[in-house]
Amino acid sequence: MNAANLLKIALRALNNNKLRGFLTMLGIIIGVGSVITMLAIGQGSKRSIQAQISEMGSNMIMINPGNMDKRGGGVRQSASSMQTIKLEDYKGIVEKAKHVSVASPSVSSNGQFIYGANNYPSSIYGVSTEYLEIRKLSIGEGDMFTDQDIRSSAKVCVVGKTVVDNLFTSGDDPIGKVVRFNKIPFRIVGVLAAKGYNSMGMDQDDIVLAPYTTIQKRVLAVTYLQGIYASAVSEEMTTKATEEISEIMRANHKLKDSEDDDFSIRSQEELSSMMSSTTDLMTVLLACIAGISLVVGGIGIMNIMYVSVTERTREIGLRMSVGARGRDILSQFLIEAVLISITGGIIGVVLGVFCSFAVKLLLNWPIYIQLYSVVLSFAVCTVTGIFFGWYPAKKASELDPIEAIRYE
Amino acid sequence: METKKAIIELRDIRRDFKVGEEEVHALRGVTFSIFAGEFVTIMGTSGSGKSTLLNTLGCLDTPSFGDYFLDGVSVRTMNKNDRAILRNRKIGFVFQSYNLLAKTTAIENVELPLMYNSSVSALQRQNKAIEALTAVGLADRLNHKSNQMSGGQQQRVAIARALVNDPVIILADEATGNLDSRTSYEILVLFQELHAKGRTIIFVTHNPELSQFSSRNIVLKDGRVVEDTHNDAVKSAKEVLDSLPKVDN
Incomplete structure (x- = not known):
């Protein structure tokens, strides 16, 4: 069976269960949306700190007398007095x-x-x-x-x-x-x-x-x-x-x-790297939380695909008896799962961008949407669809047609 | 009759199942051949091995022992995928409960087997489906969805689906089991018409009455063929249908 037909079947299956499909997608939508928003907030604050540092002159170098690392005992004097x-x-x-x-x-x-x-x-x-x-x-x-x-x-x-x-x-x-x-x-x-x-x-x-x-x-x-x-x-x-x-x-x-x-040289680099390591950590934490919701969304897909396979056991049996091979069934259900996750991903990207700008407008937080965060979360949700759709699809493809066709 | 080609050739078919510790012999050495153009009824009570035989004939199952040739091809050694392709090209199934795809039009249901045959183009697929639906008398119901049709119409769609890939054999499993007697006879008329056009049909049933309408009857009991007779006086289903009292709708 060719890809266009498989896509048609998957679309029809989703169309037959619109609300269920949407609720399943919701997990992915929230997951992708939050990944994008969180990364946008994280990157936004990082960039705003970087911009402040460079306002002070990011390539500025300060040379002071005396060695800051090596000072003797006794009454210390300020560096400028040397x-x-x-x-x-x-x-x-x-x-x-x-x-x-x-x-x-x-x-x-x-x-x-x-x-x-x-x-x-x-x-x-x-x-x-x-x-x-x-x-x-x-x-x-x-x-x-x-x-x-x-x-x-x-x-x-x-x-x-x-x-x-x-x-x-x-x-x-x-x-x-x-x-x-x-x-x-x-x-x-x-x-x-x-x-x-x-x-x-x-x-x-x-x-x-x-x-x-x-x-x-x-x-x-x-x-x-x-x-x-x-x-x-x-x-x-x-x-x-x-x-x-x-x-x-x-x-x-x-x-x-x-x-x-007998002098010390300081640049803004230390400051800037310290600042950005803090915001990087924050970005990673935010992305982790968002990533978890994406996994939860994936489990939702798996769950619903399972229900779908059980519900359509007779359909699978029929398809097999008229000549569908295991891999035809496998790709049918896999495409359905990926379709859910990709559609959810697209809506999620839109939602994420929308939320990012809402945060900017309402809370006045700096945001910055990087293309890579959009591409990444999109790729992750596709992989999520394949990963969590695989097991139910595999189950479906391994059904015994004799039992499947008589399944009540 | 001797010059006719054997579509199905069974040689000492045995099928054993393990149920827990016990070994169940569903088929204990079944041997017969079915030739092109025959209309065979396979009868038997439940537990006689009739379903197992049907699964074997339909290439859904492989025998534990013995040889099965479908249209000259040995099925026993085939793997799952090859059997799927064989089913797709050579067999048409008709089930008791129609098994149509839900919320799907008649034409799309009939197209289904051809979907799994990449050598058939979309246009050919549609033309063949229309042709098959016309043959079962549903030319005016092409775009009706399965849930918008009566049981008899649904079974006709299922028969059209079994015809669409131009199979060497049509396997009907209790095809009239879910229908009232009038509609059953209508379906039988259709099968007899198809037979008259040269189709080879195997009709599996537990209902002995139906044997009068086929050209040959095979009776199974305890996994063995106990009767294999030719019926020289085939009853016309159409005549029976006409003799039934008319129902006003």
């Missing part, structure tokens, strides 16, 4: 490191900013113009300070939105105004575009940027750097860039092979 990183290290990285696109020195100080009658505590960061690119910041109004400002240690700054809100309460235009930090007047040349809070809950707009030379000479009166920010050419190149920087720094610091680094 003085092992010099301007030469920054220049070395800019000139030699091939996998680093841009870099910026970093020196910072905390203090009160004063404008008119308002004052506000914040941090001032001494950086180069490349800092904007590294931290994925942009200027909202006005301009960034220039390289000329850096060379001349100009008393200019760029401020974040939070600082503006706190200092310019009367709604004045901050551009061109002078604020004082530790009695040093800084002229505001630009305002950063608002970035909001990051995933750690830190206000990314509570920031003031100034030329690093100004901070070094006029605020802190130091020659060393508290750190260097660098950006790898791409996220994939972060590890290579880290190694390169390490080599340059060790050469600059004339460290012997036996000596430990």
Whole structure:
């Protein structure tokens, strides 16, 4: 018997028992639908975390003085108080490191900013113009300070939105105004575009940027750097860039092979891999729960196919007596089972996509439907149909026609 | 008669079943031949081995001992699949309880055996089914579903189904058992007509009355043939039918 005829028979059998067929399908529909929805939620949250990390600059590399892994006893000092990183290290990285696109020195100080009658505590960061690119910041109004400002240690700054809100309460235009930090007047040349809070809950707009030379000479009166920010050419190149920087720094610091680094390098990669391993675990758990419902759906198919085989014993006997071979009967029932599971799978995919968007709309959760999750759950439900349909179909094909035809 | 071809040749057929510890001998050495164009009634009381013999003749079962040739082919050594193909090409079954597919039209029911024969195209299948249904007088009921027909009509569909593959033999198992006497005679008329057209028919029954309508009677008892007679005065079922009082519907 050819495939078209088998399909016709299976369709008729399902058509004769519409409600029963639908209820059987329901197991698969819920199974596939939940697999897709769960994976969409899992992937959505993973991607949203990844997006937040890359907003901070996913290829950002931070170089701090001192070795975080190896510290002596006694009273520990903050890393920034060590003085092992010099301007030469920054220049070395800019000139030699091939996998680093841009870099910026970093020196910072905390203090009160004063404008008119308002004052506000914040941090001032001494950086180069490349800092904007590294931290994925942009200027909202006005301009960034220039390289000329850096060379001349100009008393200019760029401020974040939070600082503006706190200092310019009367709604004045901050551009061109002078604020004082530790009695040093800084002229505001630009305002950063608002970035909001990051995933750690830190206000990314509570920031003031100034030329690093100004901070070094006029605020802190130091020659060393508290750190260097660098950006790898791409996220994939972060590890290579880290190694390169390490080599340059060790050469600059004339460290012997036996000596430990007197600096530490951190990239966002660790953070990002930690975050995604958590969400991956969550995705796997969700998929497992959904997978179980798919198996339950499969058992439903098996159950109903069993009933169907018993119910149609005489039909099977008749088919056999007019010349159906075992495998004709086997494929007839197998196709019926697969038809139930595939139809259920298609409805399940639609339901899953629908539910995913419902979750997005109603709960505002991030979702992301991957093609592979659709293909996978579809493949799994087809296999489920074959797997759970096989046993009843095999039973049917092994019936003795003599007994089957007289079955009451 | 001697020049006619033997459609069925049984040689010392035995069939034993194991029921628990005991061995049951359903057939204890059955030997006979059936020739093309015969209308044979096989009779016997229940337990005489008649069903086992029918299963053997229909290639649903294989004998424990002895040889069975159907249209010159030895069946005893065949496997399940080969027997299925043999049934498909050479045998037409008619059962007591019709065994039509539920909610399925007459034409589709009749097409069924041809569905399992991949050498028949869909168009040929349909044409043959219409032809067979016309032969049993149901040309106007092609698209009636099985549950929309009377018992007699359903049995006619079943007979059409048995004819559609142009079998060498038609095996009828108590084909009139479920029908009232009038409809039974109508079915018998149909069988006699088919016989007249040259069909070979085996009619298995426990009802001795029916033997008058066939050309040859074989009686089974305790797994053996106890009587094998030719009936020279075949009664016409049509005449009996006509003599029955008319029923007004």
